[in-house]
Amino acid sequence: MSTKMIYGASLAALLAAADPAFAQHEAPALQDVVIVTGHHEYDETEIGVSPDYMPTEGADITRLIARTPGAARIGNGELSGQVQYRGMFGERLNLRVDGQHFGSGGPNLMDPAFHYAPAPLVRRIVIDRGVSPVSEGPGLGGGADAVFKRVDYSGDAAPTLAYDLSAGYRTADSSYSYGGVAGLSTDSWRLNLLGSYEDGDDLEYGDGTIGGTSYTRAVLGASGGVRFGAHEVSADIRRHEAGPAGNPPFPMDIRYMDTDFAKARYLGEFDLFTLEANLGSVSVAHAMNNFDLRPAPASPMMWRETPAYADTTTGDVSASFNQWGGRLELGLDAYRAEHSATITNPNNSNFFVAAIPDAEVERFGMFAEWRGAVGSLNSELGLRVDRHTSDVGEASVGSALPPAPGMLAMAYNGVDRSFEDTGVDAVARFFTDERDGFVWRFTLAHKTHAPTYLQRYGWMPIPASGGLADGNTYVGNLDLELERALIAEVGFDYLGDRFYARPTVYTRQVSNFVQGGPFDSTPGVIDTPQEMISNMNGDPTPLRWANVDAEFYGLDMDFGYDFEGPLRFDGVLNYVRGKRGDVDDNLYRIAPPNLTGALTWQEHMWSASMEVRAVAEQDEVSATNSEQPTSGYVTLGLFADWHMTQSVHVSVGVENLFDHVYRDHLSGYNRNSGSDVTVGTRLPGAGRSAFVRIGIVG
Template sequence: MHYKSKGHRALLACCLASVAMPALAQERAPDEPDAILNDTIIVTASRTDAASDDRLAPPEQIALPADAASIAARAPGGALVGNGALSGQLSYRGLAGQRVLGRVNGQRFASGGPNAMDPPLHYAPSVLVDRIEIARGVAPVSQGPSLAGAVNAQLVETEFSSGNAMDAQVRLAAQYRSVDDSYAVGGLAGLANEQWRLGVIAAREEGSDYEYPEGTVLGTGFERSLYGIHAGFQTGPGEIFAEYRRSETDPTGTPPFALDIVFFDTDFVRGGFRGEIGKDVRLDLQLGHVAVRHRMDNQTIRQPAAPPMRARATNAEADTNTAEAKLRFGTARKHFELGADIENIDKFVTITNPFNDGFFIDAQPNVRSERWGAFAQWRGGIQGIEFELGGRVDHTRQDAGVPQVGAAVPMAPQMLAAGFASADRARSATTVDAVMRAWAPMGDLVPRVTLARKERVPSLLERFGWLPTEASFGLADGNIYVGNLELAPETAWIAELGFDFEGDAYSLRPTVFYRRVDDYIQGIPVDATVGIVDSPIEMIAAMNGDPTPLRFDNVDAELWGADVDFMVRPLSRLELSGTASYVRGKRRDIDDNLYRVAPANLRLSAAWLGDRFSAGAELIAAAGQDEVARFNEETQSNDYAVVGLFARYEVGTGIALEAGVENLFDELYAPHLAGRNRSAASDVEVGDRLPGAGRGGWVRFSAAF
């Protein structure tokens, strides 16, 4: 399939439209700390009494995607790694995967899928997401270890009300999208007074294979349900809280991967205390448990299904236990905070052939990670300059069990399993993070600077993936990878500089950044004789179609770039807004580019905002990416520009009807970070990037009482 840009025609049409909905309409207070340190995208309709803070408006100009990562990717510096309707990842300033800390309701947990079919935002249906919070540039040490930024999806929940009488709270959202014949419905029902709150949430989503200008992308249908209950008891200035959620993903296509999702059954439990225990002394305690049970295969959805000899079904489990304690002395604006946290992960992955009971391989045999961390963080000011200074230390111990291999498994995997069993399968590392963020409120202008040192311990897959497979935590590039017991932690040195310039009718927030990453983890050839099959690893990979497998190893890298979001209201009813992002990634040890870095991109919107009726259009454009990794045989991508239309009518207080058209000109395009198709029966050729959705309409209803 050949993609040809029609960007000039789409851009002209957008200009002629003259009205559009804002990409990131803003209500900001530059003197608020959170306005400087975080971006927040509001997703669902908010209650009329919700507090106002640094929030970006709902993405009203688009059909809400099932994958919340698509919404997070609209932030400055963001891009989507598209691996299917429910498996997308956020790429932030050139870094993705486990380098970006992902959480739901502030809870950390491990992906259950060995290839990250369930990254964190997989568990955040868009119709239930209240807001998505993104730490600008660098995550503070209080949020735990992470190499890049941090994203948190906060689901809707019942809020305390005033008075003794129990008040009912209801939020509803429903949407239909024609391009994939999908629907999503979800909501919240709760009761609350000043002391108690209790709520239930539920959502159901289903979609079929989506259409694109040249046909249908087969194997992209999806099904997901989520339901849960939460409660809180407020005593004095503190709250005791608890919540439980169950997420059930049914058969869902993931065409960039060798296998499709059969199910994810995942339970979330979280509880604790938060509030003040004395004058200007706040305590936060939290315990959490997440249990993921997963199955994927190439029989249920994949077309055509694999023949019996190559049939595969993989079963995976992941359990995460967390505990956190934070003690803050002072106010929200000026304080000193101490904290400690524990995170224990236990994973097991077994590959089977459903037609042969003697074929099974423990690809990740009881791999475990135990992390203990502690931090100290100070926020305050000196002579008009505000600071957030923090440091943390983490000690991580990782180990793996002995893999079991069935009698029907060929000799080469059995040899590798025996070699792995005889190796020292325990590793430990101590990492140190330090972050300084400073800003100087000067009226409408707020200059800011960030300096940081951040580290990341290798993942369990990168460390203990003894069997050559395509598992790569979502790279979905068709390469076969194997782990490396001797990996060192990644170390990033980060500098960022920017300013916020904001008034009642304008805002401009540019940032330039540089990241130097030592011991960056990337796939390199398993030995010096590339293409010559002379090792068990290469023999196994060659039998599976890749005679040049890669081993995760440490290299040196650097990334730099700039991003900005902006808004201007030339008229009281007309708002122009958008974001622009550019990042460049290079290897420092050889003359090559970093792998899978998004090209320069732009979102440009204009909107006519009436009292009850609004309408507009949005342009989404990306340059072609020709700065690709030759070492990894990465192919270039073409530029594109896509236009969408939008209208919104407020039926009454808290009730709205919205509708729109996506990809108005039926542009044929494929984002650079889209995964590559593996489904032979699809209209998309095997090996091509998954194209963007074609022209389609959508309608949405939302209500909050």
């Protein structure tokens, strides 16, 4: 098969290897890789597809991940998009930013993991196909890592200058972005600065403007490393400042998100083993309110601002060595996060609610992972044990609140709020050697996930739901147990002379799945303090987090055909079903079936594509979450790429060519009255939008 048929496509990660050097160290059958960085030279032998050749669609890299098999995007704001993978999203997925795990700054996940990964700074996105390996940490579903750009070591003792820069503009929201890395390196040390800035106005669609969707984000940092013999020490620091940024599906918008990242790494090669150790720290200061990016409430008593904080410290150490005909890795890791959130009224200092009073979450884990051959099968076998503990401080309220919240706080403070449990994860992934173009894949896994601090410790009925944005108020549950999933999947990668396909069918049976349900056995009857408070805030039927049974199953694949000459076709197909196992209901916010296809004319230095995206209706909706069905839609886009030189690349295109007004099922419901979108209706997608992007590497 000619590799030109998959290089430069307008779809993502059609094969797993990112570039020749990267491919030597990873198992292509177990990963997808989206390349975001530019290329030093145009090379038809390079496998993998770069978002440099895709529609820009916005600032959030979750839009790029959503173009891969099994993935979709939860649209909670331009800088707050969450990844959905085979029906699961939020903190159930094992998401990392440049290898770091950390806690979100707020209880509504306005800053999910990839909020901290601006596209101008990301080199590649590594997606764990199906499930994450146990060496990457716990997680109920799959996972992904947004790997940042950096200047690598050179092959010379004299310092060499290198850079990877990009800039872009998009008409739908008059947004622009620029950034990248630049630095010096030798064969023994490297040092680079990195930075980016993005700014966008309110988003335009076919019938008007979506109010409260503007955003700003800036990042500045540095990365460096030193090699001495077979050992390397490196360090990275970044300052991230975002906001104001709109979140129309939420009751509030981001006022600011000020975050500091730091990490240090040691990697050493010894005679019999390789040793790696990492330390990381992330500190988030966050505030959200209901009056900066949307019309302020008429009554000053209804103004709200919530400052929230999250501090995460992580550490891990692992050793890998040859054993049993393969490579064995043994490791220990630890995670500690502190969270707090206080609801305030800036017009009344006596109005405050310590909604999350200093929650502490800790995890200590150990794992063993072996990669090698089991008979004729290549394999990855892993076992992981995690000890989870958490606790929370005392709830409190201000004197301006009525008596009921204070009584509820006193009752909450009088019970044992600590939690501890042990999770055991096991993963067995197998794939064959290539034969007649086929590589077969099989996976069996048992994965666990601890309830979040919000699901456990949310004592006051508030509309914070970890990003569900369904309009309900939620109450925590101190009796929640670990989620446990049994996972099975089978698929193959076929690469023929002209045709390729990578289908996968899967099932995930989850016990103790944490889902909102009726607060008590008499929903609608206001006979508890929680229901009374919730009713005062407009929701007479609050939901309480509970353990239920759930199941996910589906099919996803990417595929394509190389015609004679420079023409080819590439496509991605996704189908996922999410159901409750204990009652006759569906799970909330599950992506509808969808098919994306691109017809591309590929020359040596340029390409042009026509892309059609077809999304089916979604009527398998959650009655528990009062979810509304959505209609299907089709959009068309035109895109072109030109390598002006080996170092300069330009992309242009038009998305939603016919300015179709459509509503993505995962986009959420509008709660901003300063908009052309009616409050309570699902948010539309962007209208016709042109973009231009330029990248320069050297």
